[in-house]
Amino acid sequence: MKLLVTGGAGFIGSNFIRYILGKYSNYEIINLDNLTYAGNLENLKNIESGIGKGRYSFIKGDIADEQCVDGILRNGLDAIVNFAAESHVDRSIDNARIFLETNVVGTQVLLDAALRHKIGRYMQISTDEVYGSLGQTGFFTESTPIAPNSPYSASKAGADLLVRAYFETFGLPVLTTRCSNNYGPYQFPEKLIPLFITNALADQPLPLYGDGLNIRDWIYVEDHCAGIDCVLHNGRVGEVYNIGGNCEKTNKDITSTILTELSKPETLIKYVKDRPGHDRRYAIDCTKIRTELGWSQHYDFAAGMKKTIAWYLDNKPWWQRIKTGEYLEFYKRWYDDRK
Ligand code: NAD
Ligand code: TYD
Numbered sequence: 001m002k003l004l005v006t007g008g009a010g011f012i013g014s015n016f017i018r019y020i021l022g023k024y025s026n027y028e029i030i031n032l033d034n035l036t037y038a039g040n041l042e043n044l045k046n047i048e049s050g051i052g053k054g055r056y057s058f059i060k061g062d063i064a065d066e067q068c069v070d071g072i073l074r075n076g077l078d079a080i081v082n083f084a085a086e087s088h089v090d091r092s093i094d095n096a097r098i099f100l101e102t103n104v105v106g107t108q109v110l111l112d113a114a115l116r117h118k119i120g121r122y123m124q125i126s127t128d129e130v131y132g133s134l135g136q137t138g139f140f141t142e143s144t145p146i147a148p149n150s151p152y153s154a155s156k157a158g159a160d161l162l163v164r165a166y167f168e169t170f171g172l173p174v175l176t177t178r179c180s181n182n183y184g185p186y187q188f189p190e191k192l193i194p195l196f197i198t199n200a201l202a203d204q205p206l207p208l209y210g211d212g213l214n215i216r217d218w219i220y221v222e223d224h225c226a227g228i229d230c231v232l233h234n235g236r237v238g239e240v241y242n243i244g245g246n247c248e249k250t251n252k253d254i255t256s257t258i259l260t261e262l263s264k265p266e267t268l269i270k271y272v273k274d275r276p277g278h279d280r281r282y283a284i285d286c287t288k289i290r291t292e293l294g295w296s297q298h299y300d301f302a303a304g305m306k307k308t309i310a311w312y313l314d315n316k317p318w319w320q321r322i323k324t325g326e327y328l329e330f331y332k333r334w335y336d337d338r339k
Contacts, residue, residue, distance in 0.1 A: 002028040002077050006063050006110065007084030009033040011187040012125070012221055014043035016083065019225040021051045028055040030072060033084065034062040037327065042318060043186045063106035069113045079121040079232060082110055088190050089129075089152045090334055093276060096151035103155035104162070111166045111174075123232055124163045124176045128217070128242065128282050129153035131178075139285035142178075142240045149277045160240075167238045175235045177228055179243040180284045183304065184221030185311040189319050190327070192216075196255055197312045198319045200264045207335060210274030212252035215281040219245030220304030223297045230293040241293070244284025247301045261309050272335065 001024070007013040008031030017029055029052065033039045047056050061068035063084045084106060086092065086099045107124065114122045131140040132147030146161070148154040166172040183193040196206045227243035235241055255269060289295045299307070312319060 001026075001079065002030075004030050004032060004072060004077050004080045006032045006080070006082045007039070009035055009039035009041055009043055009058075010083060010087070011038070011043075011184075012182055012224060013083035014186050015184060015221045016081070016225045016228060017044060017047065017056070018051070019222065020229065021047065021056060023229070026055075029057075030077070031056070031058045032061055032063065032069070032072060033058070035060055036086070038087065038188045040186075040188075040322070062102075064101055064109050066109050066113070069109055070116070073113050073117040073119065077117070077119060079123065080110060080114055080119055081123045081125065081228065081232065082107065083125045085125075085156070086152070088188075089150045090190070090275065091330065092150055092152035092155070094330070094334065096155070099151055099155040100158075103152075104158045107159040107162055111162060111172065115166065115170055115172050120173060121232065121237070122163070122166075122172060122174045123228065124159060124174065125228065126160050126176050126178045126240075127153065127156050128178050128180045128244065128284055129279065130157040130160055131282075133279035134281040134283055136281070139283045140178075140242060141285045142242055142288055149279055164238075173237040175231050175237060176240045177231050177243055178240060178284075179224050179227065180217035180219050180245055180282055182219055182221045182224050184308050185315075186318075187221070189322060190330075192251060192254060193258070193308065194312065194319070196258050197262070197309055198323065200258055200262050200268055201312070201316075203264070203268070205270040206255055206258075206268050207270050207272045208251055208255060209272060210278060212255065212269075212271065213250045214278060215248050215250050215283070217244045217283045218247045218249055218254075218301060218304075219243065219297070220299035220307070223299055226298070227289055227295050230289065230295045234293050236292075241289045242284050242286045243289055243295070244286045245297065245301070246284075246286070248281075248283050249301070257305055258309070261305065273337070
């Protein structure tokens with residue numbers, strides 16, 4: 001199988017490339033990524049000369065660039081897996097424009113090219129955030145109405161609707177996954193878990209939004225990759241599949257776990273002004289992917305967090321280099337507003 005993976009230099013995309021090349025010795029992958037602040041070729045170090053030798057290649061380019069995408073698809077491909085996105089809610093609140101350009105227009109460009117070149121399977125990597133927020137009870141199923149609350153989730157929902165429309169209108173063989181919050185190696189330290197691990201290691205404050213009681217459903221990234229693999233190969237076209245960790249935690253719980261694992265004091269916690277439009281609770285019902293495709297999780301929260309924390313401890317140069325430059329500018333502006 002020959003795959004185009006977009007956004008493969010980011011967190012989940014790079015983990016997926018490693019997962020697929022490791023599992024299928026005859027698969028070929030082209031990674032298309034325009035290397036935004038979140039894209040990092042260090043995430044794929046040794047792939048070209050190691051497990052991906054002769055069957056992995058990288059192209060720097062924008063998914064919204066029609067010519068670039070067309071040029072790649074002309075070579076003949078079996079499937080596209082679209083991870084490329086602007087992915088951080090706080091940045092979307094700061095400036096929504098690029099979220100629409102990449103997440104919506106970029107998806108449309110990929111869909112049109114997939115149609116022109118008769119690609120066998122188009123996979124959209126989406127998020128549970130398109131469903132909006134839950135109250136104290138209940139779960140998101142695939143038939144929960146879409147009700148996004150942030151510019152990020154609105155852009156992802158827009159993309160999901162386009163994917164659906166290309167199936168209904170043109171019969172394009174599409175598949176969509178909607179996963180809950182991921183954690184694991186190579187996650188950019190702007191998201192809760194890597195931000196708090198790296199801040200705690202540097203004895204810097206951990207900025208908890210609001211009362212710290214918002215709930216997310218956490219999944220170890222490799223389990224998400226295994227779910228995408230199941231859907232890519234065996235999912236029914238036109239369908240949406242939820243993927244979740246069956247692991248609801250408040251942000252306070254996550255913070256305590258990190259501080260305990262690193263033997264750091266609770267005094268590092270700093271309550272800051274809440275994120276505007278902050279979704280209260282996410283929880284996924286993933287009965288469909290379990291029963292239809294036989295997917296199951298391998299890592300529970302304790303095991304996944306141990307692996308994740310160990311990775312950040314072993315890879316200090318990776319995150320220390322990132323936590324400078326544009327990253328610092330964004331955080332200074334964002335947290336100055338939240339004091
Ligand atoms: P990330 O921000 O770590 O990586 C995104 C990657 O996309 C980067 O390598 C970036 O350079 C690339 N990219 C951005 N704009 C591009 C463009 N116009 N053209 C080409 N490449 C571009 O994101 P992530 O956390 O790895 O998320 C990957 C996908 O999974 C996203 O679509 C996201 O919505 C979805 N998702 C993420 C989570 C999560 O918890 N992180 C959960 C569910 C779904
Ligand atoms: P995040 O990792 O940004 O993922 P998402 O918003 O896509 O779920 O945030 C996870 C949760 O952690 C969310 O409820 C917001 C909260 N949070 C903080 O309390 N402080 C922070 O500095 C960040 C980045 C997130």
